[in-house]
């Protein structure tokens with residue numbers, strides 16, 4: 001029986017080194033990867049921590065785990081599958097899947113070129129949720145400044161206000177409906193697809209199903225839905241939903257922004273794949289972000305991670321990262337089923353800067369604990385207002401510096417004495433102005449927000465999450481936690497539909513109460 005992580009030699013050494021490491025940011029640590037620069041200077045750092053991290057990589061068989069990410073080994077061990085998203089964006093995919101990947105990649109592009117050539121469909125209604133929605137939604141919003149070729153509207157929530165808002169902005173006679181669902185059994189996209197079909201039918205569109213495309217790993221279900229084979233684009237069960245943007249799930253990106261944008265997105269991610277595979281540990285950006293995140297989460301007591309992209313175009317990056325990180329790492333069981341024994345996946349939250357400064361930076365600076373922050377910024381803006389960009393950059397660097405250096409009582413007292421003549425009151429006010437400092441952060445710098453850099457950024461986070469899963473010994477590619485709620489929902493729907501069946505059910509008192517109340521509303 002292997003020693004559990006918290007009592008293993010390498011972990012004990014890593015934890016002690018992290019506790020004792022410097023958090024003053026006195027040694028510059030910047031890594032260049034796929035055109036991005038990742039500054040980890042403000043993370044806990046020391047020679048001892050670097051050495052302990054190296055030993056932890058060896059103890060946790062990191063190299064072997066990483067190799068499976070690229071060679072199609074069983075990276076997802078509870079579902080006995082590869083997690084081969086790197087194959088989807090490789091110029092030369094592994095032979096075992098090359099033909100499938102390259103032919104489907106070409107099918108997607110040929111379809112887009114056909115529609116573009118025929119100037120077909122000015123509108124797209126995209127119906128998907130989770131990993132079948134966040135990626136395309138986030139990318140098309142982030143790159144909108146390159147000009148959208150079509151009016152694309154996303155509806156994910158089963159709350160019909162979402163799909164009603166979307167179709168309200170589209171012409172049913174000029175809209176292609178995309179049903180994106182890996183399983184093609186998820187309630188939300190299928191319920192929204194029903195609304196979309198009625199919308200087309202009610203508008204007098206002849207044979208509505210001809211205006212529907214499916215993107216799925218369950219081709220039979222899409223064909224049963226009535227979608228013609230030439231409108232079903234597929235990916236495979238060895239692609240995780242939240243890692244599937246690089247597959248045919250990326251079709252809406254090409255329809256909205258062009259095939260070149262999708263190709264550049266994949267190219268940037270592929271460049272980060274090569275960096276992650278080849279860079280030595282100390283120069284490996286995803287790995288160093290992963291190690292800093294493990295130190296922060298499992299040793300230094302930070303329960304959350306804030307992501308603040310200083311660019312309003314990246315507004316959907318936070319929810320995309322929330323699913324990627326929390327659905328991958330919110331777990332406790334290790335490969336042999338025993339509990340991991342240390343805190344794992346952080347709560348990921350955040351919002352673009354500078355809005356974040358006026359929303360929660362008070363908490364980040366002066367809360368009893370605070371949280372590590374990932375600052376993301378583009379060196380070059382895509383607007384002509386140079387002054388605005390300087391203000392943005394200055395605010396990003398200032399917040400990061402304030403978190404790191406803090407403000408001592410003496411510095412605060414010197415400040416308050418400038419305007420408060422009463423010495424006692426000046427001392428009291430100074431107590432309220434102290435900033436503890438030593439609060440960790442990363443700064444990720446993109447040259448500019450283009451498809452290549454965005455692809456590299458997304459792959460950076462994918463590999464960080466994978467590396468943390470490998471080092472904690474948990475599976476970042478399954479999601480058993482979401483199945484239970486879905487099953488209970490099906491039971492409750494059945495009782496709402498047929499209240500008579502409710503008596504026999506074993507609901508808790510509160511759920512029982514609300515089923516009774518709400519089922520009476522019909």
Ligand code: F6P
Pocket residue numbers: 129130131132180181182183184185186189241242327479482
């Ligand atoms: O949230 C659970 C989940 O299975 C995600 O992992 C997935 O991205 C989402 O639901 C949608 O699933 P599908 O693409 O199969 O509709």
